[in-house]
Amino acid sequence: MGEFTDKIKGAVNNAVGNAKQESDNPETRAEGERQELKGDVQETKGKIKGVINDL
Numbered sequence: 001m002g003e004f005t006d007k008i009k010g011a012v013n014n015a016v017g018n019a020k021q022e023s024d025n026p027e028t029r030a031e032g033e034r035q036e037l038k039g040d041v042q043e044t045k046g047k048i049k050g051v052i053n054d055l
Contacts, residue, residue, distance in 0.1 A: 003053060006046030013039030 013035050020032025 003046045003049040006042050006049060010039040010041070010043030010046060013042060015039075 017032045017034070017036030017039055020035060021029050023029055023032070
């Protein structure tokens, strides 16, 4: 169950981060880049949990 949750949270953070990167405000764009990176880490964490559960 944690695998699915991590993947969903990661996808949401990626989507929000991408939207923030479209801003004219440099601080908001930087925040979007960090949020997208956080989403990538969460998705990877979910994938790793999936592989571990398959073992």
